[in-house]
Amino acid sequence: MExxxxxxxxxxxxxxxxxxxxxxxxSFILLPNINNxxxxxFHLTFIYLIFYHYHYYxxxxxxxxxxxxxxxxxxxxxxHIITFLSLLMLYVLLRKYLFxxxxxxxxxxxFITLIILLLIEQFLANQIHNYKFxxxxxxxxxxxxxxxxxxxxxxxxxxxx
Amino acid sequence: MAPKFQIKVFQLSRFIKNFTIISVVTLSFLxxxxxxxxYYVLSGIKNLSSSVVIPITRFISAPINIFxxxxxxxxxxxxxxxxxxxxxxxxxxxxxxxxxxxxxxRENKVLKKLLNATDNNLILVKTASLINRNDTIYSKLINLxxxxxxxxxxxxxxxxxxxxxxxxxxxxxxxxxxxxxxDPNLSISVKSITDGIFSLLSGNGDxxxxxSSFVKENKMPRLGDIVVTSGTAQIFPVDLxxxxxxxxEKNRFxxxxxxxxxxxxxxxxVTSK
Numbered sequence: 001m002e003x004x005x006x007x008x009x010x011x012x013x014x015x016x017x018x019x020x021x022x023x024x025x026x027s028f029i030l031l032p033n034i035n036n037x038x039x040x041x042f043h044l045t046f047i048y049l050i051f052y053h054y055h056y057y058x059x060x061x062x063x064x065x066x067x068x069x070x071x072x073x074x075x076x077x078x079x080h081i082i083t084f085l086s087l088l089m090l091y092v093l094l095r096k097y098l099f100x101x102x103x104x105x106x107x108x109x110x111f112i113t114l115i116i117l118l119l120i121e122q123f124l125a126n127q128i129h130n131y132k133f134x135x136x137x138x139x140x141x142x143x144x145x146x147x148x149x150x151x152x153x154x155x156x157x158x159x160x161x
Numbered sequence: 162m163a164p165k166f167q168i169k170v171f172q173l174s175r176f177i178k179n180f181t182i183i184s185v186v187t188l189s190f191l192x193x194x195x196x197x198x199x200y201y202v203l204s205g206i207k208n209l210s211s212s213v214v215i216p217i218t219r220f221i222s223a224p225i226n227i228f229x230x231x232x233x234x235x236x237x238x239x240x241x242x243x244x245x246x247x248x249x250x251x252x253x254x255x256x257x258x259x260x261x262x263x264x265x266x267r268e269n270k271v272l273k274k275l276l277n278a279t280d281n282n283l284i285l286v287k288t289a290s291l292i293n294r295n296d297t298i299y300s301k302l303i304n305l306x307x308x309x310x311x312x313x314x315x316x317x318x319x320x321x322x323x324x325x326x327x328x329x330x331x332x333x334x335x336x337x338x339x340x341x342x343x344d345p346n347l348s349i350s351v352k353s354i355t356d357g358i359f360s361l362l363s364g365n366g367d368x369x370x371x372x373s374s375f376v377k378e379n380k381m382p383r384l385g386d387i388v389v390t391s392g393t394a395q396i397f398p399v400d401l402x403x404x405x406x407x408x409x410e411k412n413r414f415x416x417x418x419x420x421x422x423x424x425x426x427x428x429x430x431v432t433s434k
Contacts (some may be wrong), residue, residue, distance in 0.1 A: 022221035026299040028229040029423045030236075035297040056178045059185040069190065071210045073299040075330065075340070077203070079195035081189050089186075131299055132345050132366035 009159045010053045013059075016045045021065060025072045033144065036137075040144045044152050046078065046084065047113050050091050051098070054137070058080070062088055074131070079124035083117055107153065114145055204331065211336045215304060219293055252335055283398055286430040287311040292336065296422070301344040301368060303327075303425065308335045313430050316396055321428050324402030324419040325349070325390060329430065337369070339428075341369045342418055351403050351416075352391040353382035362416055363405070371404060371416040382406050383413055388416050398433035 025041035028047075046065070050058060067083030073080075091098075098106065118141045125131040196203055219226075289307035296302060297299050307313055309332045319326045319339050327347065331338040340347050343364040349371075359377040382388070386406045392399030406416040 002224075023225055024298065025218050025295055026222045026226070027294040028225060030229050030298050031225070034225060034229075039298055057302035059182050063185050063189050065265050066189070067206060068210060068214055070196075071207055072214070072295050072302075075171055075207075075300055075338070077192045078208070081193060083187060084191055087400060125299055130346055134366055135385055138299070 010049070011158070012054075012159050013045055013049050013053065017049070017061070017065070019044060020045060021068070024068070033140070036140055037144050037148060040114070040141055040148060041119055041152060043114055044145075044149070045156075047089070047110060047117070048156050050088060051110060052156075054095070058088060059085070060139065065081070073107070074125060074129050076129050078128040079121050082124055083121050086120075087113070087117060110153075111145070111149055115142060116144075118145070162165060165174075175250055175375070207331050207338070208333045211304060211331070211333050211338065215293060215336075237347040242329055243277070258300075282400070282434050283431045286317060287313055288427060288429050289313075289337070290427050291425050296341060296343075296368070300346070301327075301364060302424075303339045303341065305337045305339060305430075306335070306430065307344060307430065308332045308337045310334050311430075313337050314432075317430050317432050318397045318401065319428050319430055320401060320424065323421065325397065326420050326422075326425065326428055337430075341422060342371060342420070343422055349397055349403065350375060350391045350394040353386045353388055353406070354371065356382055356388050358379070358382045359393065360414075364417065365395045368422065369417070371418060373413045373416075376413070379412070381409050384409055392433070397433065 020042040024035050026035075028034055037102055042065075046062075049061075062084035063081060068085045069080035070077045071073065084087040093124055098109070119138065122131075122133055122138055126133045165179040167425070185326070192206075195261050287307045289305040292304040292306050294303045305313075305319075313332050315328060315329055315332060317329045319328060325342060327339045327341040327344070330340045341364070342349065342362075345364040345366045348361050350359065350362045351362050360373045360378045360382075361375040362371040363374050365372040384406055388403045388406060390397040390399060390401040390403060402419050404416040406414055407417040
């Protein structure tokens with residue numbers, strides 16, 4: 001009982017963030033979709049944290065994970081840190097409008113944000129670090145997002161009770 | 162007194178909040194801005210990530226790794242009988258080659274003595290094993306368990322028994338980072354063995370083929386031609402095996418690397434004499 005009290009939903013979501021980050025930056029040759037799935041899950045969790053558990057510590061979280069993703073996946077700082085911080089700032093600007101939306105509309109925006117985030121990361125990686133825009137990789141992310149979106153949302157709402 | 166104190170606390174927390182946000186955004190902007198020019202900050206972060214973050218992420222992702230290994234073992238077990246048959250045939254074939262190779266080796270030694278030629282232009286710096294790989298999403302990078310303490314330096318070539326793998330891009334005291342040939346951001350100068358056509362190759366982005374970004378005098382090599390490092394850029398030693406020409410188009414050609422990038426266990430870090 002005490003244990004579950006100590007681990008509130010924000011801490012649990014941060015644990016998911018750490019686990020999904022760790023798995024997404026370690027490639028498994030036989031299970032490449034595992035990497036991609038956890039990469040998408042990380043983004044889903046991060047957006048969920050911003051939408052439902054916004055706190056200014058998330059700026060630090062965005063910076064740390066942004067730098068680590070950039071260093072480990074791209075070898076240069078840029079694409080992820082810019083995307084994460086831009087999302088946070090955009091959320092602060094649009095928060096008052098988001099509060100007026102219905103739950104269905106929020107879920108729709110949640111999914112669209114995820115796809116745009118993944119798209120912008122690829123675009124920035126292409127523009128800043130000269131990585132080729134990989135359409136098949138993006139479609140793979142999109143398909144994984146479609147598959148895991150509803151179960152993840154269900155899990156998160158369960159965590160939030 | 163109490164409301165005044167509350168206002169002060171509120172103002173302080175607001176100041177901390179604003180200060181954190183502004184400093185994080187400014188620091189991030191500076192990091193992005195200087196990441197391609199400043200060496201020390203970026204290498205410090207890279208050192209920290211390879212010595213602290215990578216071991217932690219490996220520990221956390223260990224269950225998936227175990228699961229992946231189990232699948233691998235199961236697949237190997239399934240194909241055991243078939244592989245055994247192939248290996249038996251291979252042994253017979255190799256025995257024939259062995260006798261031929263011994264004869265050729267003797268002949269080679271004699272000819273080298275006659276020509277007064279040196280044996281090899283490579284110096285082996287270290288044999289290292291793979292720690293982890295980051296080659297599924299975006300770049301094609303791997304991490305090795307040897308670093309500057311083993312005299313590994315930036316830009317040294319990494320090979321295995323099949324040929325060239327890539328080059329060292331970062332080193333820490335005990336680890337080093339390798340950019341693979343299949344990465345679109347790595348270019349290598351190569352030449353074809355039969356025609357001696359010089360060209361530049363870089364990763365195609367699909368992780369399988371290398372594509373030519375420049376071909377000297379626009380002469381295309383033949384299909385099936387073997388491509389080796391030319392040594393002209395003075396980064397890679399000369400004559401390291403790279404791959405085979407798999408597809409030739411009007412202005413470019415594709416090379417299939419000899420190295421199986423999915424099966425990398427042990428590698429050698431080499432440099433030219």
